[in-house]
Amino acid sequence: MNKTIRRASVFALLLVLALLVRATWVQFYEGRALADDKDNRRTAIATYAAPLGNIVVAGKAVTGSAPTSGGDLRYKRTYTDGELYAAVTGYASQSYAPTQLEGIYQSLLNGTDTRLKTVTDTVTGKRADPGDVVTTVEPDVQKAAYEALGDKKGAAVAIDPATGRILAVVSTPSYDPSALTDANTAGAAWKKLTADPDKPLTNRALRQPLAPGSTFKLVVAAAALEEGLYSSVDERTDSEDPYTLPGTRTVLRNENASAPCEDATIRVALQYSCNNVFAHLAVQLGQDKLRAMAEKFGFNDDSLDVPVRAYPSVYPTGMDASSTALTGIGQFDVTATPLQMAMVSAVIANDGELVSPHMVSQVTDGGGDVLKDYDDASSTRVISSDTAEQLRSAMETVVEKGTGTNARIDGVTVGGKTGTAQNGENNSKAPYAWFTSYGSADGKSVAVSVVVEQSDAARSEVSGNGLAAPVARAMMKAALN
Template structure:
């Protein structure tokens, strides 16, 4: 054979072998990855070939499926009261990846979860009947929070302290998930929502940690009582007023200059929200002890799943004493989500024990059989002693009865709370954040809430936890106690 022909034949053979190897690799090793790729339209066609399973609130579906026209995607997702429940459901879209509960339980809701398959499904290789997600949300509490927040930019969370069930998760401004479900129209809605400076797609209740301001004083007070720095909320503290931050000439003053904050008790300091007391207390405890208590409540947990993963609330490390003082009033680099501050009140209200917060009660298969019961799996952790919890409850009640949280009072109910106004911007140049966290008890029912108002139309001088956030909390607590 001619040498040139022989070399060409060998080269051609090598090319054929390379193609065979590549084809084999793609078929047996990359095939599944290609099949699962988000831009593989076959997946969307399969997912939306049949109606999806539903997300349930108080026995009623807040989701649905509707027939589409002129598309190879036979069905699209629909929502009942979409903006009201958007922070809970998220969205399932023909064009974009699903979010929130729609994303976490996507396989259950589209019938591909292996737990759904019957013997017949396995034999026929058909997709199983989709499952159902049953939430813990109380529609009355959810609606009360949504309506009370109104046009304000903010968020609210409510928890049953005794069970850990999340009764409400609200973020405003909201959006209508239905606008993102149809592939033909989702693109324009997606661009509009992402261009909105108010960021309606951001779940502020779970995924926007901000400085918690004076609501964090509850954590510092808990640390002081548990450590033995003070044995009672009615012990006088060692707290000069005004207080000079250690190592600096910066004087920390109180919002109310006439408040009896000098050497005030913890009860009085919470009642009047005395900055000098808790800044000095944080320094006396030291950052490690404050951090340890914050972490017991849930701060610095990067895997806080409810089951939607909440963003981490942070208590900082490696600070000097002046910075530690500022953390005592919920400033410097302390951040918290409304979920986190609701957890603080829930643990205090429940005798010092935190039941794992969760907003899904159970998931079921297509026939209604329970696949997993999250209520049964909710663990309980002791955060503080029952004595400390009782003392903090009493002090929080004083805040509502006689202090800065009077707008949260509810006739016939025991209510305890803590206001917060967190500085925002360099030298506090922007409108502060208004916070309120609280609990209420009446007729054997309990609820803990946290509300954060990030922006409102109120004048700067009127921005306060009691003025803006406490009325929202009151509406939520009233709804929970009535339900």
């Protein structure tokens, strides 16, 4: 064999070996990734070859499966009261990746979760019967929030402080997940929803942090009491009114110019939402101590799963004294989700302890046997029992005769805190209206947080008490009924 033929043969052999190595790599190492690729048609065909498992609210499935009119996708997802529960369920689509609980528990709901396989399934290679996801959501509380928000752009969350069970997760405007389930029609619906400037696909309750405004003053008050800056919510503070931000000539004034905010106690400062008191407290505490307290409540946590991953609420770093002062009133770069502010109220209502919030109670197999129970949630102490008791007393004053009177409920002990957060450069856009609260009666309690981003109300009428407190009131009444 001459040299040219020998070299050509070796080269051809190397090419064959390279092809064999590549084929082996694809089959054994990349096969799973290719099988799971969202653009793999075979994955969609397998997923929708049979009915999916269900997401359950109060013993009733709010999802279902229906036969299609033909084609290789035999079933499609259906939803009962889809717009009401969209922020909980998300959607399962023949065309798009699933979201919210549909996405978190995709393998359980389509029967590919290894926990579902029986010995027979393993031997035959048959896909297991799908499992179900049992939520903690209470229909009456969910509906009360949805109806009270109405056509407003906003969100609301309700939590049982003692158990961490999330009773409601609502985001408005909502959407009907059923519009996205069928591959034949989902494209037009997707285009419309993603082009909507109100962003109905965004879960505002869990995944859109905004400036919390004066609701953050509860965190500042907790830090002041825990650090011993003041021993009681009824001890007078050293707070000039108006307050000049440190190192600047900028004067921070109070919304109510006639409010008794000069040297006001923490109780009175919460009652009238005195900016001067909490800005000064933030400076006295310093950003490090205030951040530490915020993080105990859950801020700056980028791994908060309920089990949907919530966007982190943020208390910033690297500030000067004037910026630190502004964080004391929930402005500058402080952001929070409604979930986070509901957690703040839940800690105060639960004697200072935070029970891990969760909106799934159990996951079960096709026969109803429990695969995992989430209701035995862990808890951590955030503030002392004494601090929690004092803050409850002050929050009740806010509702009884302060800025949160629209949250009062006959026969129910209600504590709350309003917030009106600036929005846009130089507050050029309509402010956000916040309300965070708790209600207790007959041994039961609920913590609620509401934000209204936009409504038809005139700018002068936008306030936590005017827009958000009535929503919270409706939710608390439903939860404690």
